[in-house]
Amino acid sequence: MKRLVVGLSRLRFGSLRLRLVAVFAAVALTAAVSASGIAYWLNRDAVLTRAQNAALDDFRASMTRNVGSLPVNPPCDELQQAADRMAQSTQNYQVLLISRDADGNQCAATSDRDVFTLDQVPAALQKAVEKARPLGGGNHSTYHLYWQRTTPGGRPFLVGGAKMIGNGPTGYMYKSLDAERSDLNSLAWSLGIATLLALIGAALLAQAAASTVLRPVQRLGDAARRLGEGHLDTRLRVSGTDELAELSHTFNNAAEALQRRVEELSSREEASRRFVADMSHELRTPLTAITAVTEVLEDEADSLDPMIAPAVRLVVDETRRLGDLVENLMEVTRFDAGTAKVHLDPIDVADLVTACIDARAWLDAVELDAPRGIVVRLDPRRIDVVLANLIGNALKHGGSPVRVSVREDLTEPAEVVVEVADNGPGIPAEVLPHVFDRFYKADASRARSEGSGLGLSIAMENVRLHGGTITVANGPEGGAVFTMRLPIPPEDSEGRDDGDRHASQECEHDEVNDADANTDVDDHDTEGGEQQ
Template identity: 30%
Template sequence: MADRGGRSALSLALRRLRLRWFRLTDPLLGPVRARWRRSLRLRTMAVTGLVTGFMILVSGAFVLTSVGDDLYSSRRDQVLQDSARATLAAQGQIDASDATDRAAMLALSASVQRVLQDTSSSQLIYVRRQAGQDPAPDALEDFTTSPSLAETVSPELSAAVVRGEAPQHWQAVTLVADDGSQSPGILVASTLTLPAGAGIYDLFIGYSLAETEQTLGFMSRTLGITALFLMLLIGVLVWTISRIVFRPIRAAADASRRLAAGESDARMPLQNDEHFDELSENFNDMADTLQARIDELDHLSEMQKRFVSDVSHELRTPLTTIRLASEVIRSQAKSDDAAGLRAVEVLGTQIDRFESLLGDLLEISRYDAGRVTIETEPTNLVSLTEEVVAGLRPLSESDIEVRVLGGYSSVDVDPRRIRRIVSNLVGNAIEHGEGRPIEVTVDSNAGAVAIGVRDWGVGMDAAGIAHAFDRFWRGDPSRKRTLGGTGLGLAIAREDAAVHGGLIEVWSKIGEGSHFRLTLPWGGGESFVSPIPLVPGDVDPEGGAAGTAAGWLRRTASRWSGERKR
């Protein structure tokens, strides 16, 4: 358990560190990350480039290593052969000499030095008497052609020469020229045996590898330039291939985007590839099918609109006749015939509902046909709202309060349509308010004027909110309706608000009621912010209701304390 807790803490710490890193680098790397996530082509090119670069790097390193080892081995073999040849020539010169005194030994020394310089390809020569020998009166002094060469002889190389396990010994060293420049080299050691008891001498010949280093550097630069050229060439190749490979995908995306934008003739061209051509044909068949279906639905919708409009107009005449007949029956009904009077009353009520339904259908058909005209005039929405509420109060069991926080200035609207919107919203609140208080708020700001209708009734769930403005939709068809209704009220209200450049929004929650908000811009402006919050202030953001009818009563007591606007 402790180990698991430690791993969890470590994982959490790493996650926090990662999030912090992303936050710090987001201003600089954020667009790159977003582009990386969105573009398959970029990811393909980047991965291909990285893999290719790694392969070129590994191949170049292998080639350089192989060539460098080969050059070094070849140069080493040449150096050893050259040193052996010079050593044999010098030893032959010594063996041919019959020097027995010091003068002859000095002459022999000069002769050996000339032979070494003439035979060897290197002029870096160092000859010294081998350590550990007895003193000899005719021994020669050490000599060298480069003072710095003696400093390059390591103790290990000297010991190997003394042991004499091989004719030659060599060591990689750094040679220092007279001007102080350094270069890699090889130091070859061998021995010379002088006559007349002069003893054994160590011969060191230094060979510079500067030319080999220059050759290797030239090859490195050549390989680097070649690798760069290959990377550029591969980059162009990958870019070209990606354009060719992704062209059908771009064509499909372009065709789908055009089709989604409403271009019914958008089609995907053939790509001269077996699989992509199959994709193009299937896509085009799908587009043809969708277009045919859309045309069919448009035709059916047009027929439906025409049917609703024609039926609504045609029903006007029989409805008028039925109303006249009901008036005649009403006038001839006897006062003592209770059943007849009740039947006449029910007939009149249903005729009124039928007439209201026809009116709504005609209004919807006008909106569908795009033949709606509004007659605007300066209207005080406060007075209009109070008139509508006053007319509905006798029909309501709920206490309806009008809170005026603003909106006193007149606004150019069609008063008939705005009155219909407010009547629909308040009527719905009465229908679903469960007899609880209803609050109607009017407010305004610099950009808009709004009317909100709040009830504490049954409320709606998310599905109900989504369908609240659909035609003929009712949240609970089994509920008893107080004011009648056709199911078209909110649909017409939304169209009435839209024709004024405004909108209707709704907040609702089961058990906490609903809040409908109508917002109209001043002067028909396109950008505005509603002065009334959509979520009521008495709602707890964490899910509970902060107040119900009691809260409404408290607000009623202080409704005149709000700030007056406009």
């Protein structure tokens, strides 16, 4: 029973184990109820038929012995004596004899007037007993013995009656069937207990069968879950030669092949990352020398031959692009290797955005809505890279004015939200899902453009390092809208003064001279997907 309780405690609604137990129980219950019902009705018929035949045979014989010798119209006292003698039978029934005396008066003699009178005899039975049958056609007697089972007051009785041939007395017997009903009730209880035991046995058998079948399946599910979590060395213990053992063997083969494939791909990926990192590192030394030479050429560009000056400027521009590409590749390899780190400091987001715009001389082209007081712990260098990419892309592909807004979302979890919206035609719907892909460019015919296609992917990685997200969509009035969300730790949002948090910001900037105004956005690659 303890094993059954433990097994049932493991059942879950809708589980295969529960369905197996339910099927076994339903089959066992159906079989047990059917067998018990058939056994009960067979035994009931046998018990009642045996008791009925014994009582009727005895009554017929007693009628022949005690009433057959009486005259056609016996006196009432002789009729009463005959009824008393017949009631002394071992079958324990009461007797009622009805006849007419010599004067034509009806005489009814009963062995117990308080128990059995003519009122207990059904009218249909009286009619059948008194009806004379014509002789012939296989019928050798004018009158026959008839019987009927009745339940007056809820108690079962057998009533039988016959009429003596030759217009003799009519006799009825009245036998209680309480003993037989008690035996049948005991039988019903026994069959019910047997059915219950069969149901419990079926549940135990179902539990055992389910455990035998489902335990390997459960182990297979656990192994598949561990495999999905990255434990590629997970294997199943194979025992037996049945279908489940074959399934376990197949799983082990698949897991082993998957592990080999993943290890092969990992080694290739690692080799590829190492190659990119080594290549980028090796390029930095000659690139530094080339950059120094190009800077000299750039300084002397005005004094060069007009036919040579455009080539010199092209070399200078391409050298800068190559330098940016090498730096971006180095950054990408750090992201892929998991070695990129963030150095968090409490920074006012409005000041950081203002400094980014100011450093690149974008003040006249950008509409800024950034209230002071939103202080978040972040890496200013990495967030500056993100802002430079987003705003630079908006200016390059969307057109002025570019709107940059900073707001605080204090719904759980608290976030600072930075939105960069341009005034361009927007990004095509088929391009939107690929904007942050590496080396993706919206126009394949413009493979050689000012950017490398790594800017927005690097921006996304920098935001992820802060635990935030960055998304892009087209605004309802046109133009692309980039949204950066950075989480605000609970300790940063507690105790902040609401008035300071939403205070208006007055942007005060030092005058930017002409040399500073030429600061190039290419310090950070700003291209990930082109809008035009």
